[in-house]
Amino acid sequence: MNWNELKFKYTKTNAIIVANYSDGEWSHLQVINDDKITINALSASLNYGLQAFEGLKAYRGYDDKIRLFRPIENASRLRRSAEFLGIPSPPESMFIEACKMAVQENIGYLPPYESGATLYLRPLLIGIGGQIDLVSSNDVLFIVAAIPVSSFAGDKKSSFNKALIARDHDRTAPMGSGAYKIGGNYSPSIVAGQKAKQQGYAALLYLDSQTRNHIDEFSSSNFFGIKGNNYITPDSPNILPSITNNSLMTIAKDMGMTVQKRAVLTEELATFDQMAACGTAIVVLNISEIHDPLTGTVYSSKSEGNSTNKKLHDTLTGIQTGVVYDKNNWCLEL
Ligand SMILES: Cc1ncc(COP(=O)(O)O)c(C=O)c1O
Structure with missing residues (x-):
């Protein structure tokens, strides 16, 4: 990849991580080597916007180590958003494991330290059960995708914005x-x-x-x-x-x-x-x-x-x- 040409734009990467919540419990985290999922056309996420999301980054360090920045804060903010919508959210440990897996499964997309670019992680919670009534969904999909990005707006060469x-x-x-x-x-x-x-x-x-x-x-x-x-x-x-x-x-x-x-x-x-x-x-x-x-x-x-x-x-x-x-x-x- 040409890391210097990255923008804050979607690129399909190797895999997304998913887990399903139904009948009151979470499934195991699964690796899907595709960016397509199948959900009910009448799901509350598609019809009523019943979804919450997060954004965090994985950084390649000067010492070659890979770091996530304050992922626990993202896990708890996702929980707050999910509670507001009345949908289940993954426990903190599951959220962090999914983020780690998303990095590992897409390691070839993690930009090198010198590039200044990063691997953006997009955790997503969506209501997937078919319904037309305006109630919270008990069937939820948790997804974490990983996308290489540069920082997102403004002219990077100029400090004038x-x-x-x-x-x-x-x-x-x-x-x-x-x-x-x-x-x-x-x-x-x-x-x-x-x-x-x-x-x-x-x-x-x-x-x-x-x-x-x-x-x-x-x-x-x-x-x-x-x-x-x-x-x-x-x-x-x-x-x-x-x-x-x-x-x-x-x-x-x-x-x-x-x-x-x-x-x-x-x-x-x-x-x-x-x-x-x-x-x-x-x-x-x-x-x-x-x-x-x-x-x-x-x-x-x-x-x-x-x-x-x-x-x-x-x-x-x-x-x-x-x-x-x-x-x-x-x-x-x-
Ligand atoms: C509306 C809004 N405000 C602020 C932020 C910055 O939040 P954070 O620093 O946690 O990325 C974001 C991005 O997540 C946002 O969407």
């Missing part, structure tokens, strides 16, 4: 499902996200849907801003609790910064020295400008450079690849 505030739709309702990783939160933002990309924006930024005065998050990543020695990130009930953001908050504290997780007014964007999008796929993407199409305001980061964002990015990826000491035991070696 623009984001657009979504003004014609909201990501979730005020008391909605924004804190869960379920497909229904993502499909409504696909067309708007594509349009924003065509207009040269790296990301779409959502405001809180109750007042539209505060920053919530990007369509597939959290927001943070740097002001002086402060790492500031929104606190909102509708944000997906990002494992990357959580890790960066710890790293920022270790760097001697003050971490503030609190409501962030839209106007406060004008005061940040640096701004960023963060998530497993995107890692830390420097955002230089945020455009508000309603008011015409362009919020620019006040500092010319992206030094703090870069330091946070480099420390995080350093931990993930074994270069920086993993003092919190975040990485699970395979």
Whole structure:
């Protein structure tokens, strides 16, 4: 494979890992050397969007070791999403075993350390039983796929990236499902996200849907801003609790910064020295400008450079690849 040409795009790999939940228990994990599955056309996942998913990566280290980053957090977030939908989710040990198997079965697709690319793991839970009534499904399929990717948005060669505030739709309702990783939160933002990309924006930024005065998050990543020695990130009930953001908050504290997780007014964007999008796929993407199409305001980061964002990015990826000491035991070696 030409690792340097990878994008955040689907590539068929060698195998997916699957397990079935029916009659109240999970089957053994199975390796399927195909990316096709057969499910009932009237399944709740296809008809009512009854599905939850996760995203994590396997990293080839400088020492050639393979590491998963905080997979236990993904297992428990999947459990929270599944509980919200009323469907069963795999126990933590099964989730982790499936992720390990997905890496091992697709080892030829794990990019080398020097490439900066990674193997993205996509755990997925879908309701598969045939039904037309609006009830939770007792028949569930758990899948883990592995896909080689580079980081996901923006121009990798440039630290200049623009984001657009979504003004014609909201990501979730005020008391909605924004804190869960379920497909229904993502499909409504696909067309708007594509349009924003065509207009040269790296990301779409959502405001809180109750007042539209505060920053919530990007369509597939959290927001943070740097002001002086402060790492500031929104606190909102509708944000997906990002494992990357959580890790960066710890790293920022270790760097001697003050971490503030609190409501962030839209106007406060004008005061940040640096701004960023963060998530497993995107890692830390420097955002230089945020455009508000309603008011015409362009919020620019006040500092010319992206030094703090870069330091946070480099420390995080350093931990993930074994270069920086993993003092919190975040990485699970395979
Ligand atoms: C809506 C949303 N916010 C934030 C994130 C970042 O979360 P994490 O850092 O756990 O990947 C993601 C990606 O999973 C996401 O889809």
